[in-house]
Amino acid sequence: MASFLFLLFPVSVLAHGFVGSVTIDGTTYEGNIPGGTTNPSVIRQVSTIDPVKGATNPSLNCGMNATEASDVANANPSSQILIYWVGGSTGDSNWPHNVGPIMHYMTKCSSSCSSYDSANAEWFKISELGLETSDTWYLANLVAGKPANVTIPSNIQPGDYLLRSEIISLQLATSVGGAEFYPACIQLSIGGSGTGAPQGNEVCQFPGCYTDTEAGIYTPNIYNPPINYTFPGPPVAAFVDGRSDSGSSSGPGTPIPTNTSSVYAPSSTSSPPSPMPHQLSHLRLHPQEARHVSWFLAPTLHA
Template sequence: MYASILLLPLMLASYVSAHGFVHSVAINGQTFTGNRPSGQRNNRDTIIRQVRTQDPIKGARNPDVNCGAGSFVAPDVANANPGDTLAFDWRTADLSFWPHNTGPVITYLADCGNVACSEFDSTKARWFKIHQDGKKANGGEWVQADLMQGGKVNAKLPENIRPGNYLVRHEIIALHLAQNQGGAEFYAACAQIRIGGSGTGVPTEDELVSFPGAYSDNDAGILVRNVFDNRLDYQFPGPRVSRLAGTGAPAGDSTPSSTKTGSGSKPTSTSSSGNGNGNGNSGSTSGPKKTCRLKKNSSKSAGAAASTGEVYPRHISRVMRRLAFEGLDAHHSS
């Protein structure tokens, strides 16, 4: 008992400090690595908008829910094709595996218009949801838990999406403190892509949202008083998954998207299949490889590409965890 009391401050410190960011994005196996969080902009070529800190964003209407904490526009854009799979690798600032296991993972797209997304102001973006994942079919574990063992989050680009410049917004909403209003932790990241092909699909007006604005701290999927109840029927926040994504799913459904990797810190490219949050759907990310090319961008070249239709070749016991969370709740309420 005394040992547990002595260890509790260390555990609390760990939970407070262990947060994270999107370290890399892979497009059908080709990996694009981002910069670690820093208040100073790193000019290294990347498609991922650098965030200033790995710390969580608090409050659904915080401006930082847009593309991450004080994010900087990235210099590059990656080419992608309709139907390509994006794999997001979440890490802590020291590149350890993601530390949390409770809450959804969600992905959005926004059309950057006629300019390359490296020049686009994300505060003007109108987002549509293409993917969401919550609890697994067993009803207990969340898909997010796979990230603690090095798993990736997979999101598939719509098959019939209109070609053009798109900003990808990917997020984790960590719910381990969500029993109280304002307890949810938001982690957002944005990546810049250009989609080729000859598709014609666009989202409908009622599927488009802004960040901040799409969520409220009182939303059923953000204030979750029974978050640790295995019988929880989780309701995702925000709009439904766009019909453009090919699901036609209401907001309570999800598409499976987590890929586990083996031990170690190096990412691997694997297939994934399984259930989402108990809706009986299954999916797979296996398929033929497509090529992606990373290029410096100008608004001129981006506009041209959009018009051609070209296809571009960690473990703490449940008791101790509860003590930790109660300690944090007491701290926040004081």
């Protein structure tokens, strides 16, 4: 009965979201509520929880109307970054979407990242996470309240970097232009003495990395298993996993292993930050999305 009601009537759901906080080697940094008061942070603030639409949208860079953050977090090669994606206007609930990939990119800031305009930055990919089983995406971990886990490359050159975490929500991507992009940028200062850097064919700009019609963005068969998902954008940079050059790397648009450089392994000593004040967004879900997240909303329907 609960699933039947879910498909017939509009329900209150936590339709969109943002990065509420990050934990770097055990230290947690809080973000700002989209469009709210701006407090010191290492996470660039976005203006809304709504997704970026369209592969040519300038906000594809760091999120909707993202502004530079005032602080920069210290990190090192091989640092573990836990990124807490949250749902709702104030981040009081878990991430809501469970269909699509999450990818991580980096770019080196020409000065301190707190004043760096990334409009023309060249980004390289350090991880891509998609399907964990034939029909379950890595995003299911985020829906369950767990963080996305990414590792800073072990041989990266020292300097200031932006870390770009991006979810592409595909529940409406059965039509061209339906994909929902959720990018977020975290400002880092990385130490060490590494020499690793991307090669020219491993970088791209946002917008520019994607098109609305390429595989991985336009996915007309996303609900027809078996799913053979192709990650969009450039390959993971060769130096990230220890390769000396990019000759053996999968090219753009070529399927590569789901877990390229990081796996889900939350810290046993870390726990999600306290929820922000309660406020809900409202959206009538697409039937395909309803089918995949109705289990998550079942307690609400019985409340």
